Amino acid sequence: MPHKVTPESPIGIFDSGIGGLTVVRAIQAALPEEKIIYFGDTARVPYGPKSQVTIRKYAADDTAILMRYQPKLIIVACNTVSALALDVVEKTCGSIPVIGVLKAGAGLAVEATENSRIGVIGTQATICSNAYAVTINSLNPDAEVFSRACPLFVPLAEEGLVDHPATRLIAREYLDEFAGKDIDTLVLGCTHYPILRRIIGETVGPAIHIIDSAEAVARRTRELLDESGLLNKTREQALPHLLVSDLPQKFSRIYKLFMGSELPDVELVEV
Protein backbone atom coordinates (compact mmCIF):
# COMPACT_ATOMS: atom_id res chain seq x y z
CA MET A 1 0.00 0.00 0.00
CA PRO A 2 1.73 3.23 -1.07
CA HIS A 3 1.71 6.05 1.48
CA LYS A 4 0.19 9.48 0.81
CA VAL A 5 2.65 12.12 -0.37
CA THR A 6 2.45 15.89 0.06
CA PRO A 7 4.78 18.76 -0.89
CA GLU A 8 6.12 18.58 2.69
CA SER A 9 7.12 14.91 2.35
CA PRO A 10 10.88 14.39 2.25
CA ILE A 11 13.03 13.44 -0.72
CA GLY A 12 14.73 10.10 -0.07
CA ILE A 13 18.26 9.63 -1.44
CA PHE A 14 20.45 6.56 -1.12
CA ASP A 15 23.91 5.46 -2.14
CA SER A 16 26.20 2.54 -1.43
CA GLY A 17 28.21 4.82 0.81
CA ILE A 18 28.90 8.51 1.13
CA GLY A 19 29.56 9.41 -2.51
CA GLY A 20 25.88 10.31 -2.84
CA LEU A 21 26.48 13.27 -0.57
CA THR A 22 27.52 15.12 -3.75
CA VAL A 23 23.87 14.65 -4.81
CA VAL A 24 22.62 15.89 -1.44
CA ARG A 25 24.74 19.00 -1.90
CA ALA A 26 23.43 19.61 -5.40
CA ILE A 27 19.79 19.18 -4.26
CA GLN A 28 20.31 21.53 -1.31
CA ALA A 29 21.78 24.14 -3.65
CA ALA A 30 18.98 23.84 -6.22
CA LEU A 31 16.04 23.20 -3.88
CA PRO A 32 16.88 24.60 -0.44
CA GLU A 33 13.29 24.20 0.82
CA GLU A 34 13.23 20.42 0.49
CA LYS A 35 13.61 18.00 3.39
CA ILE A 36 16.19 15.30 2.61
CA ILE A 37 16.56 11.81 4.08
CA TYR A 38 19.87 10.26 3.03
CA PHE A 39 20.82 6.62 3.53
CA GLY A 40 24.43 5.52 2.94
CA ASP A 41 25.05 1.77 3.14
CA THR A 42 28.47 2.30 4.72
CA ALA A 43 28.52 -1.23 6.21
CA ARG A 44 28.50 -2.83 2.75
CA VAL A 45 30.21 -0.19 0.63
CA PRO A 46 31.51 -0.44 -2.11
CA TYR A 47 28.88 -1.92 -4.44
CA GLY A 48 30.93 -1.31 -7.60
CA PRO A 49 33.12 -4.42 -7.51
CA LYS A 50 30.31 -6.79 -6.39
CA SER A 51 28.08 -9.07 -8.45
CA GLN A 52 24.71 -8.14 -9.90
CA VAL A 53 22.83 -10.56 -7.62
CA THR A 54 24.30 -8.95 -4.52
CA ILE A 55 23.81 -5.40 -5.82
CA ARG A 56 20.11 -6.10 -6.53
CA LYS A 57 19.55 -7.49 -3.03
CA TYR A 58 21.23 -4.44 -1.48
CA ALA A 59 19.15 -2.07 -3.67
CA ALA A 60 15.91 -3.57 -2.31
CA ASP A 61 17.16 -3.25 1.29
CA ASP A 62 18.20 0.38 0.79
CA THR A 63 14.87 1.37 -0.77
CA ALA A 64 12.91 -0.31 2.03
CA ILE A 65 14.87 1.70 4.62
CA LEU A 66 13.97 5.01 2.92
CA MET A 67 10.31 3.98 2.48
CA ARG A 68 9.89 4.02 6.29
CA TYR A 69 10.14 7.82 6.01
CA GLN A 70 7.31 8.08 3.44
CA PRO A 71 9.24 10.04 0.80
CA LYS A 72 7.60 11.81 -2.16
CA LEU A 73 10.48 10.84 -4.42
CA ILE A 74 13.42 8.43 -4.31
CA ILE A 75 16.78 9.38 -5.81
CA VAL A 76 19.22 6.58 -6.53
CA ALA A 77 22.52 8.42 -6.09
CA CYS A 78 24.48 5.21 -6.67
CA ASN A 79 25.52 4.75 -10.28
CA THR A 80 26.02 1.01 -9.75
CA VAL A 81 22.43 0.56 -8.55
CA SER A 82 21.13 2.90 -11.27
CA ALA A 83 22.88 0.73 -13.84
CA LEU A 84 22.00 -2.71 -12.52
CA ALA A 85 18.97 -2.53 -10.24
CA LEU A 86 16.75 0.50 -10.94
CA ASP A 87 13.84 -1.88 -11.61
CA VAL A 88 14.30 -3.38 -8.15
CA VAL A 89 14.06 0.10 -6.60
CA GLU A 90 10.93 0.94 -8.64
CA LYS A 91 9.28 -2.33 -7.65
CA THR A 92 10.13 -1.86 -3.97
CA CYS A 93 8.72 1.67 -3.76
CA GLY A 94 5.43 1.13 -5.61
CA SER A 95 4.00 4.31 -7.10
CA ILE A 96 6.64 6.71 -5.70
CA PRO A 97 8.67 8.20 -8.57
CA VAL A 98 12.34 7.25 -8.84
CA ILE A 99 15.22 9.26 -10.33
CA GLY A 100 18.49 7.50 -11.05
CA VAL A 101 21.75 9.43 -11.46
CA LEU A 102 22.58 7.42 -14.54
CA LYS A 103 19.62 8.49 -16.65
CA ALA A 104 19.88 12.07 -15.41
CA GLY A 105 23.57 12.23 -16.31
CA ALA A 106 23.04 10.55 -19.67
CA GLY A 107 20.27 13.06 -20.48
CA LEU A 108 22.43 16.06 -19.68
CA ALA A 109 25.32 14.64 -21.72
CA VAL A 110 23.08 14.24 -24.77
CA GLU A 111 21.97 17.87 -24.37
CA ALA A 112 25.56 19.12 -23.97
CA THR A 113 27.34 17.31 -26.78
CA GLU A 114 27.69 19.01 -30.13
CA ASN A 115 29.44 16.25 -32.06
CA SER A 116 27.56 13.30 -30.44
CA ARG A 117 30.83 11.78 -29.17
CA ILE A 118 30.60 11.18 -25.43
CA GLY A 119 33.06 9.68 -22.92
CA VAL A 120 31.90 7.99 -19.71
CA ILE A 121 33.97 7.08 -16.65
CA GLY A 122 32.74 5.05 -13.65
CA THR A 123 33.32 2.00 -11.47
CA GLN A 124 34.06 -1.41 -12.98
CA ALA A 125 30.45 -2.59 -12.52
CA THR A 126 28.89 0.57 -13.99
CA ILE A 127 31.13 0.50 -17.05
CA CYS A 128 30.84 -3.27 -17.59
CA SER A 129 27.05 -3.01 -17.45
CA ASN A 130 27.21 -0.75 -20.52
CA ALA A 131 24.19 1.03 -19.07
CA TYR A 132 25.41 4.56 -19.88
CA ALA A 133 25.94 3.67 -23.53
CA VAL A 134 22.51 2.02 -23.75
CA THR A 135 20.78 4.97 -22.07
CA ILE A 136 22.63 7.59 -24.12
CA ASN A 137 21.82 5.73 -27.33
CA SER A 138 18.15 5.44 -26.38
CA LEU A 139 18.11 9.26 -26.21
CA ASN A 140 20.33 9.83 -29.26
CA PRO A 141 20.79 6.81 -31.52
CA ASP A 142 23.60 8.57 -33.39
CA ALA A 143 25.74 9.17 -30.32
CA GLU A 144 29.04 7.33 -30.04
CA VAL A 145 29.95 6.42 -26.46
CA PHE A 146 33.47 5.59 -25.22
CA SER A 147 33.85 4.20 -21.70
CA ARG A 148 36.59 3.57 -19.16
CA ALA A 149 36.46 2.11 -15.63
CA CYS A 150 38.56 4.11 -13.14
CA PRO A 151 38.59 1.95 -9.98
CA LEU A 152 41.25 3.97 -8.14
CA PHE A 153 39.38 7.28 -8.30
CA VAL A 154 37.12 6.40 -5.34
CA PRO A 155 39.93 5.54 -2.90
CA LEU A 156 42.00 8.49 -4.14
CA ALA A 157 39.04 10.85 -3.55
CA GLU A 158 38.39 9.38 -0.10
CA GLU A 159 42.05 9.80 0.82
CA GLY A 160 41.65 13.48 -0.10
CA LEU A 161 44.40 13.28 -2.76
CA VAL A 162 42.52 15.80 -4.89
CA ASP A 163 45.67 17.55 -6.06
CA HIS A 164 48.38 14.89 -5.77
CA PRO A 165 50.90 13.87 -8.46
CA ALA A 166 49.95 10.18 -8.04
CA THR A 167 46.31 11.06 -8.75
CA ARG A 168 47.45 13.03 -11.81
CA LEU A 169 49.49 10.04 -13.08
CA ILE A 170 46.59 7.66 -12.63
CA ALA A 171 44.12 10.13 -14.17
CA ARG A 172 46.41 10.50 -17.17
CA GLU A 173 46.59 6.73 -17.58
CA TYR A 174 42.83 6.20 -17.27
CA LEU A 175 41.81 9.18 -19.41
CA ASP A 176 44.33 8.39 -22.12
CA GLU A 177 41.58 5.98 -23.22
CA PHE A 178 39.85 8.96 -24.82
CA ALA A 179 42.86 10.27 -26.79
CA GLY A 180 42.08 10.43 -30.50
CA LYS A 181 38.39 9.63 -29.90
CA ASP A 182 37.40 13.27 -30.42
CA ILE A 183 34.87 13.34 -27.57
CA ASP A 184 33.49 16.76 -26.61
CA THR A 185 31.68 15.63 -23.44
CA LEU A 186 32.75 13.46 -20.48
CA VAL A 187 30.27 12.05 -17.95
CA LEU A 188 31.48 11.60 -14.36
CA GLY A 189 29.59 8.34 -13.92
CA CYS A 190 30.32 7.90 -10.21
CA THR A 191 29.24 10.22 -7.42
CA HIS A 192 32.75 10.34 -5.96
CA TYR A 193 34.28 11.76 -9.10
CA PRO A 194 33.14 15.39 -8.71
CA ILE A 195 35.66 15.51 -5.82
CA LEU A 196 38.39 14.95 -8.45
CA ARG A 197 36.70 17.18 -11.02
CA ARG A 198 39.59 19.64 -11.24
CA ILE A 199 42.26 17.01 -11.97
CA ILE A 200 39.95 15.24 -14.40
CA GLY A 201 39.14 18.51 -16.17
CA GLU A 202 42.80 19.53 -16.38
CA THR A 203 43.75 16.09 -17.72
CA VAL A 204 41.20 16.06 -20.55
CA GLY A 205 41.57 19.78 -21.28
CA PRO A 206 39.17 22.74 -21.34
CA ALA A 207 37.51 21.84 -24.66
CA ILE A 208 35.58 18.98 -23.11
CA HIS A 209 32.28 19.51 -21.24
CA ILE A 210 32.36 17.72 -17.90
CA ILE A 211 28.94 16.37 -16.89
CA ASP A 212 28.44 16.11 -13.13
CA SER A 213 25.46 13.81 -12.68
CA ALA A 214 24.69 15.23 -9.23
CA GLU A 215 23.82 18.54 -10.91
CA ALA A 216 21.83 16.65 -13.54
CA VAL A 217 19.81 14.89 -10.82
CA ALA A 218 19.04 18.17 -9.10
CA ARG A 219 17.69 19.60 -12.37
CA ARG A 220 15.56 16.52 -13.04
CA THR A 221 14.26 16.59 -9.46
CA ARG A 222 13.06 20.16 -9.80
CA GLU A 223 11.29 19.35 -13.10
CA LEU A 224 9.61 16.25 -11.73
CA LEU A 225 8.39 17.86 -8.49
CA ASP A 226 7.18 20.90 -10.41
CA GLU A 227 5.21 18.80 -12.92
CA SER A 228 3.50 16.86 -10.14
CA GLY A 229 2.80 19.91 -7.91
CA LEU A 230 5.04 18.52 -5.18
CA LEU A 231 7.60 21.32 -4.77
CA ASN A 232 7.87 22.30 -1.13
CA LYS A 233 7.01 25.96 -0.67
CA THR A 234 7.30 26.21 3.11
CA ARG A 235 10.95 27.35 3.10
CA GLU A 236 12.06 25.79 6.36
CA GLN A 237 15.70 25.04 5.72
CA ALA A 238 16.95 21.98 7.58
CA LEU A 239 20.04 19.81 7.68
CA PRO A 240 19.69 16.52 5.81
CA HIS A 241 18.61 13.60 7.99
CA LEU A 242 21.50 11.14 7.67
CA LEU A 243 21.15 7.37 8.06
CA VAL A 244 24.14 5.03 7.75
CA SER A 245 24.58 1.29 8.25
CA ASP A 246 28.03 1.80 9.78
CA LEU A 247 29.76 4.79 11.30
CA PRO A 248 33.45 4.45 10.46
CA GLN A 249 36.12 6.61 12.01
CA LYS A 250 36.87 8.46 8.79
CA PHE A 251 33.22 9.40 8.22
CA SER A 252 33.35 12.92 9.62
CA ARG A 253 36.55 13.74 7.67
CA ILE A 254 34.98 12.51 4.44
CA TYR A 255 31.68 14.26 5.17
CA LYS A 256 33.59 17.51 5.42
CA LEU A 257 35.44 16.78 2.17
CA PHE A 258 32.16 16.14 0.33
CA MET A 259 29.86 18.67 1.97
CA GLY A 260 32.22 21.41 3.02
CA SER A 261 30.64 21.54 6.48
CA GLU A 262 30.86 19.73 9.83
CA LEU A 263 29.05 16.39 10.24
CA PRO A 264 25.57 16.74 11.78
CA ASP A 265 23.97 13.99 13.90
CA VAL A 266 23.69 10.67 12.10
CA GLU A 267 21.45 7.70 12.81
CA LEU A 268 22.73 4.13 12.63
CA VAL A 269 20.38 1.59 10.96
CA GLU A 270 20.83 -2.15 10.69
CA VAL A 271 20.89 -3.82 7.25
Place this chain on the structure above:
Amino acid sequence: MPHKVTPESPIGIFDSGIGGLTVVRAIQAALPEEKIIYFGDTARVPYGPKSQVTIRKYAADDTAILMRYQPKLIIVACNTVSALALDVVEKTCGSIPVIGVLKAGAGLAVEATENSRIGVIGTQATICSNAYAVTINSLNPDAEVFSRACPLFVPLAEEGLVDHPATRLIAREYLDEFAGKDIDTLVLGCTHYPILRRIIGETVGPAIHIIDSAEAVARRTRELLDESGLLNKTREQALPHLLVSDLPQKFSRIYKLFMGSELPDVELVEV
Protein backbone atom coordinates in the same frame (compact mmCIF):
# COMPACT_ATOMS: atom_id res chain seq x y z
CA MET B 1 29.25 -28.62 21.65
CA PRO B 2 32.65 -28.69 19.96
CA HIS B 3 33.14 -31.22 17.18
CA LYS B 4 35.81 -33.97 17.23
CA VAL B 5 39.01 -33.08 15.37
CA THR B 6 41.49 -35.46 13.74
CA PRO B 7 44.70 -34.90 11.72
CA GLU B 8 42.54 -35.22 8.59
CA SER B 9 40.24 -32.36 9.62
CA PRO B 10 40.66 -29.24 7.49
CA ILE B 11 42.29 -25.96 8.45
CA GLY B 12 39.75 -23.14 8.27
CA ILE B 13 40.97 -19.73 7.10
CA PHE B 14 38.94 -16.57 6.71
CA ASP B 15 39.48 -13.01 5.59
CA SER B 16 37.30 -10.00 4.84
CA GLY B 17 37.96 -10.64 1.15
CA ILE B 18 40.62 -12.24 -0.94
CA GLY B 19 43.76 -10.81 0.67
CA GLY B 20 43.91 -13.89 2.88
CA LEU B 21 44.77 -15.96 -0.18
CA THR B 22 48.38 -14.92 0.52
CA VAL B 23 47.99 -16.94 3.74
CA VAL B 24 46.49 -19.89 1.82
CA ARG B 25 49.51 -19.83 -0.47
CA ALA B 26 51.95 -19.73 2.45
CA ILE B 27 50.18 -22.66 4.19
CA GLN B 28 50.12 -24.70 0.98
CA ALA B 29 53.84 -24.13 0.54
CA ALA B 30 54.72 -25.01 4.14
CA LEU B 31 52.14 -27.79 4.74
CA PRO B 32 51.15 -29.26 1.37
CA GLU B 33 49.31 -32.22 2.99
CA GLU B 34 46.72 -30.06 4.74
CA LYS B 35 43.16 -29.61 3.56
CA ILE B 36 42.15 -25.95 3.50
CA ILE B 37 38.71 -24.34 3.69
CA TYR B 38 38.88 -20.64 2.88
CA PHE B 39 36.07 -18.15 3.39
CA GLY B 40 36.34 -14.65 1.89
CA ASP B 41 33.57 -12.23 2.86
CA THR B 42 33.62 -10.60 -0.57
CA ALA B 43 30.07 -9.25 -0.18
CA ARG B 44 31.09 -7.03 2.74
CA VAL B 45 34.74 -6.34 2.01
CA PRO B 46 36.58 -4.19 3.08
CA TYR B 47 36.47 -4.41 6.88
CA GLY B 48 39.37 -1.98 7.41
CA PRO B 49 37.43 1.29 7.18
CA LYS B 50 34.40 0.05 9.18
CA SER B 51 33.59 0.45 12.85
CA GLN B 52 34.54 -1.98 15.60
CA VAL B 53 30.91 -2.96 16.27
CA THR B 54 30.40 -3.97 12.65
CA ILE B 55 33.77 -5.74 12.42
CA ARG B 56 32.96 -7.84 15.53
CA LYS B 57 29.58 -8.87 14.13
CA TYR B 58 31.17 -9.89 10.82
CA ALA B 59 33.92 -11.86 12.65
CA ALA B 60 31.30 -13.98 14.42
CA ASP B 61 29.47 -14.65 11.13
CA ASP B 62 32.68 -15.66 9.35
CA THR B 63 33.75 -18.03 12.11
CA ALA B 64 30.32 -19.69 12.19
CA ILE B 65 30.54 -20.35 8.44
CA LEU B 66 33.90 -22.14 8.81
CA MET B 67 32.69 -24.12 11.86
CA ARG B 68 30.20 -25.95 9.60
CA TYR B 69 33.23 -27.73 8.11
CA GLN B 70 34.50 -28.95 11.52
CA PRO B 71 38.03 -27.55 11.22
CA LYS B 72 40.92 -28.55 13.53
CA LEU B 73 42.24 -24.99 13.55
CA ILE B 74 40.97 -21.54 12.56
CA ILE B 75 43.29 -18.98 11.03
CA VAL B 76 42.17 -15.36 11.04
CA ALA B 77 43.90 -14.07 7.92
CA CYS B 78 42.30 -10.67 8.32
CA ASN B 79 44.48 -8.20 10.22
CA THR B 80 41.48 -6.03 11.02
CA VAL B 81 39.64 -8.92 12.71
CA SER B 82 42.87 -10.08 14.40
CA ALA B 83 43.27 -6.59 15.82
CA LEU B 84 39.71 -5.90 16.91
CA ALA B 85 37.76 -9.15 17.26
CA LEU B 86 40.02 -12.16 17.95
CA ASP B 87 38.11 -12.78 21.21
CA VAL B 88 34.85 -12.98 19.23
CA VAL B 89 36.39 -15.65 16.97
CA GLU B 90 37.70 -17.63 19.97
CA LYS B 91 34.32 -17.46 21.69
CA THR B 92 32.46 -18.56 18.54
CA CYS B 93 34.67 -21.59 17.89
CA GLY B 94 34.79 -22.98 21.43
CA SER B 95 37.81 -25.22 22.06
CA ILE B 96 39.22 -25.10 18.50
CA PRO B 97 42.57 -23.26 18.50
CA VAL B 98 42.77 -19.91 16.71
CA ILE B 99 45.79 -18.27 15.05
CA GLY B 100 45.61 -14.60 14.12
CA VAL B 101 47.95 -13.07 11.55
CA LEU B 102 48.61 -10.15 13.82
CA LYS B 103 50.17 -12.10 16.70
CA ALA B 104 52.08 -14.33 14.29
CA GLY B 105 53.51 -11.32 12.44
CA ALA B 106 54.30 -9.49 15.68
CA GLY B 107 56.12 -12.57 16.99
CA LEU B 108 58.27 -12.92 13.88
CA ALA B 109 59.10 -9.19 13.93
CA VAL B 110 60.30 -9.42 17.54
CA GLU B 111 62.53 -12.37 16.55
CA ALA B 112 63.89 -10.55 13.50
CA THR B 113 64.72 -7.13 14.93
CA GLU B 114 68.20 -6.47 16.25
CA ASN B 115 67.74 -2.92 17.48
CA SER B 116 64.16 -3.35 18.78
CA ARG B 117 62.85 -0.59 16.47
CA ILE B 118 59.97 -1.93 14.37
CA GLY B 119 57.73 -0.30 11.76
CA VAL B 120 54.18 -1.50 11.07
CA ILE B 121 51.97 -0.67 8.08
CA GLY B 122 48.30 -1.67 7.69
CA THR B 123 44.75 -0.45 7.09
CA GLN B 124 43.34 2.52 8.99
CA ALA B 125 41.45 0.30 11.45
CA THR B 126 44.42 -1.98 12.16
CA ILE B 127 46.79 0.93 12.77
CA CYS B 128 44.28 2.96 14.81
CA SER B 129 43.61 -0.04 17.05
CA ASN B 130 47.31 0.09 18.05
CA ALA B 131 47.09 -3.73 18.32
CA TYR B 132 50.48 -4.40 16.68
CA ALA B 133 52.26 -2.09 19.09
CA VAL B 134 50.49 -3.64 22.10
CA THR B 135 51.25 -7.19 20.92
CA ILE B 136 54.88 -6.43 20.04
CA ASN B 137 55.38 -4.74 23.42
CA SER B 138 53.83 -7.69 25.25
CA LEU B 139 56.55 -9.86 23.65
CA ASN B 140 59.37 -7.31 24.02
CA PRO B 141 58.66 -4.44 26.41
CA ASP B 142 61.74 -2.57 25.15
CA ALA B 143 60.65 -2.53 21.50
CA GLU B 144 59.75 0.81 19.93
CA VAL B 145 56.97 0.57 17.38
CA PHE B 146 56.25 3.13 14.63
CA SER B 147 53.04 2.79 12.61
CA ARG B 148 51.49 4.16 9.45
CA ALA B 149 48.13 3.46 7.80
CA CYS B 150 48.43 2.96 4.01
CA PRO B 151 44.80 2.90 2.77
CA LEU B 152 45.67 3.06 -0.94
CA PHE B 153 47.86 -0.06 -0.94
CA VAL B 154 44.84 -2.42 -1.10
CA PRO B 155 43.20 -0.84 -4.18
CA LEU B 156 46.61 -0.41 -5.85
CA ALA B 157 47.39 -4.12 -5.28
CA GLU B 158 43.96 -5.16 -6.56
CA GLU B 159 44.44 -3.04 -9.67
CA GLY B 160 47.66 -4.96 -10.24
CA LEU B 161 49.75 -1.76 -10.18
CA VAL B 162 52.62 -3.68 -8.57
CA ASP B 163 55.29 -1.80 -10.51
CA HIS B 164 53.67 1.52 -11.37
CA PRO B 165 55.13 5.01 -10.82
CA ALA B 166 51.94 6.12 -9.03
CA THR B 167 52.33 3.22 -6.58
CA ARG B 168 55.96 4.23 -6.08
CA LEU B 169 54.96 7.86 -5.37
CA ILE B 170 52.34 6.81 -2.86
CA ALA B 171 54.67 4.25 -1.23
CA ARG B 172 57.33 6.93 -0.87
CA GLU B 173 54.83 9.27 0.77
CA TYR B 174 53.47 6.64 3.18
CA LEU B 175 56.85 5.11 4.07
CA ASP B 176 58.51 8.49 4.55
CA GLU B 177 56.88 8.19 7.99
CA PHE B 178 59.78 5.90 8.96
CA ALA B 179 62.60 8.21 7.81
CA GLY B 180 64.94 9.00 10.69
CA LYS B 181 63.23 6.46 12.97
CA ASP B 182 66.08 3.96 12.50
CA ILE B 183 63.79 0.91 12.21
CA ASP B 184 65.45 -2.33 11.09
CA THR B 185 62.20 -4.33 10.61
CA LEU B 186 58.91 -3.52 8.85
CA VAL B 187 55.75 -5.61 9.33
CA LEU B 188 53.35 -5.87 6.37
CA GLY B 189 50.27 -5.69 8.60
CA CYS B 190 47.72 -6.36 5.84
CA THR B 191 47.43 -9.53 3.78
CA HIS B 192 47.30 -7.57 0.54
CA TYR B 193 50.66 -5.95 1.07
CA PRO B 194 52.87 -8.93 0.08
CA ILE B 195 51.62 -8.25 -3.47
CA LEU B 196 53.43 -4.88 -3.26
CA ARG B 197 56.40 -6.33 -1.38
CA ARG B 198 58.94 -5.41 -4.04
CA ILE B 199 57.99 -1.73 -4.23
CA ILE B 200 57.77 -1.53 -0.45
CA GLY B 201 61.18 -3.20 -0.08
CA GLU B 202 62.79 -0.94 -2.68
CA THR B 203 61.29 2.14 -1.03
CA VAL B 204 62.56 1.39 2.48
CA GLY B 205 65.86 -0.06 1.23
CA PRO B 206 67.63 -3.41 1.63
CA ALA B 207 68.77 -2.85 5.22
CA ILE B 208 65.25 -3.37 6.57
CA HIS B 209 63.79 -6.84 7.25
CA ILE B 210 60.32 -7.14 5.71
CA ILE B 211 58.00 -9.35 7.77
CA ASP B 212 55.31 -11.08 5.72
CA SER B 213 52.72 -12.20 8.24
CA ALA B 214 51.40 -14.91 5.89
CA GLU B 215 54.75 -16.69 6.26
CA ALA B 216 54.65 -16.11 9.99
CA VAL B 217 51.20 -17.72 10.19
CA ALA B 218 52.38 -20.76 8.25
CA ARG B 219 55.26 -21.25 10.71
CA ARG B 220 53.00 -20.89 13.74
CA THR B 221 50.48 -23.31 12.19
CA ARG B 222 53.12 -25.99 11.75
CA GLU B 223 54.26 -25.59 15.38
CA LEU B 224 50.75 -25.69 16.79
CA LEU B 225 49.61 -28.74 14.79
CA ASP B 226 52.87 -30.52 15.62
CA GLU B 227 52.53 -29.86 19.37
CA SER B 228 48.97 -31.19 19.39
CA GLY B 229 49.63 -34.23 17.17
CA LEU B 230 47.32 -32.89 14.47
CA LEU B 231 49.65 -32.67 11.46
CA ASN B 232 48.08 -34.44 8.49
CA LYS B 233 50.31 -37.26 7.29
CA THR B 234 48.11 -38.65 4.53
CA ARG B 235 49.69 -36.57 1.75
CA GLU B 236 46.68 -36.18 -0.48
CA GLN B 237 47.26 -32.81 -2.10
CA ALA B 238 44.07 -30.95 -2.90
CA LEU B 239 43.03 -27.51 -4.09
CA PRO B 240 41.70 -25.27 -1.33
CA HIS B 241 37.92 -25.35 -0.89
CA LEU B 242 36.89 -21.74 -1.57
CA LEU B 243 33.79 -20.10 -0.11
CA VAL B 244 32.84 -16.51 -0.87
CA SER B 245 29.85 -14.34 -0.01
CA ASP B 246 29.94 -12.69 -3.43
CA LEU B 247 31.52 -13.61 -6.72
CA PRO B 248 32.55 -10.36 -8.39
CA GLN B 249 33.70 -10.16 -11.96
CA LYS B 250 37.27 -9.32 -11.06
CA PHE B 251 37.60 -12.32 -8.73
CA SER B 252 39.35 -14.67 -11.13
CA ARG B 253 41.84 -11.98 -12.21
CA ILE B 254 42.68 -11.20 -8.61
CA TYR B 255 42.85 -14.88 -7.67
CA LYS B 256 45.50 -15.33 -10.34
CA LEU B 257 47.40 -12.27 -9.11
CA PHE B 258 47.45 -13.64 -5.55
CA MET B 259 47.81 -17.37 -6.15
CA GLY B 260 49.65 -17.52 -9.45
CA SER B 261 47.18 -20.12 -10.77
CA GLU B 262 43.75 -20.28 -12.39
CA LEU B 263 40.65 -19.98 -10.19
CA PRO B 264 39.22 -23.39 -9.12
CA ASP B 265 35.49 -23.90 -8.39
CA VAL B 266 34.14 -21.60 -5.70
CA GLU B 267 31.04 -21.94 -3.54
CA LEU B 268 28.77 -18.99 -2.82
CA VAL B 269 27.50 -18.69 0.78
CA GLU B 270 25.00 -16.22 2.17
CA VAL B 271 25.98 -13.92 5.05
